[in-house]
Amino acid sequence: MVIEAFSNEPELELWLGDQLISRQRLSDHPDRIYKWLVDANDQVLQLKSSDGRIVDELSCVGDAVSASICLDQPDKSDLGYQRIDHYLIQLRDGRGRAVRHQELDLRIETSAAIKLIGVDNGRSDNVSGFTDPTIKTFRGRALLMIELKPSEILPRVKIYHDQTLLANLQLISSR
Numbered sequence: 001m002v003i004e005a006f007s008n009e010p011e012l013e014l015w016l017g018d019q020l021i022s023r024q025r026l027s028d029h030p031d032r033i034y035k036w037l038v039d040a041n042d043q044v045l046q047l048k049s050s051d052g053r054i055v056d057e058l059s060c061v062g063d064a065v066s067a068s069i070c071l072d073q074p075d076k077s078d079l080g081y082q083r084i085d086h087y088l089i090q091l092r093d094g095r096g097r098a099v100r101h102q103e104l105d106l107r108i109e110t111s112a113a114i115k116l117i118g119v120d121n122g123r124s125d126n127v128s129g130f131t132d133p134t135i136k137t138f139r140g141r142a143l144l145m146i147e148l149k150p151s152e153i154l155p156r157v158k159i160y161h162d163q164t165l166l167a168n169l170q171l172i173s174s175r
Contacts, residue, residue, distance in 0.1 A: 001060070003045065005034040011050040017043050042093060062093035064102050064140065067159045067166040072143070084117050084145050089159060089167070091140040099140040106142060106166070108133045109158040113151035114171070119144055 005012060007026070012034050014021040024034050038045070042062030047055040072088040089106065091099040110116055110133075118130040121138035128135060135142045148155050148171065159167040 001038055001040050003034075003036040003038060003040075003058075005047055005056065006032060007034060007047075007055065008032065009049045009055060012055065013048045013050075014038070015046040015048060016040055042095075059097075061097045061099055061101065062095070064091035064099040064104055064161075064166070065094050066092045066096075067106070068092055069144070069157055069159065069167050069169045084147050087144040087146065087157070089137070089142040089144055091137060091166075102140060103137045104161045104166075105134060105136050107160040108135070108144060109160065110146065111153050111156040113149055113153040113155040114157065115147040115149055117145040117147055 003014065009026065011023060011025050013023045014034075014036050016038060021038060022036065024036075026032065026034075029035070034047075040058075040060045043060050045058045045060060047057070049055050068090045069087050070090070072086045091102060091104060093099050108116065108119060116131065116133055119128075119132065119135040120126065120130070120143045121135055121141065122143070123138045126136075126138070144157070146157075155171040157167070157169050157171065158165060
């Protein structure tokens with residue numbers, strides 16, 4: 001990760017957790033931009049002035065270990081034949097924070113109470129089939145479009161990456 005800090009402080013220290021990474025002086029940067037290259041996955045970075053004052057802090061997101069599924073747009077049409085709801089899939093790290101730096105190939109499984117209408121990731125160069133139950137995330141996200149069918153079976157969506165279950169959600173129908 002590239003860290004750039006614009007500052008007039010005479011000296012800045014970059015801390016990763018409780019470890020000092022490096023100390024730099026403003027006199028070494030005529031453009032007044034302090035620069036570092038660090039691996040800070042799932043840790044807290046702090047910039048401190050020479051007197052120990054925290055100038056800035058950045059909490060870095062870890063790799064995806066789960067996914068959340070939330071209703072993005074309920075179908076409010078009253079056409080009576082097909083009502084399609086849009087659900088947003090968001091990759092999450094071990095602390096539940098949104099992951100936007102990692103892309104995963106997802107496989108979607110639905111119960112018999114759900115008809116999969118389509119998936120999308122928002123990329124203009126996405127060429128995967130619209131009704132294919134697999135999708136590669138874009139910026140850690142994907143869109144799931146489904147129709148809840150009348151059924152005695154509970155509507156359930158499962159999201160997998162390889163063989164790892166990332167999300168398992170029972171949907172509640174308001175119909």
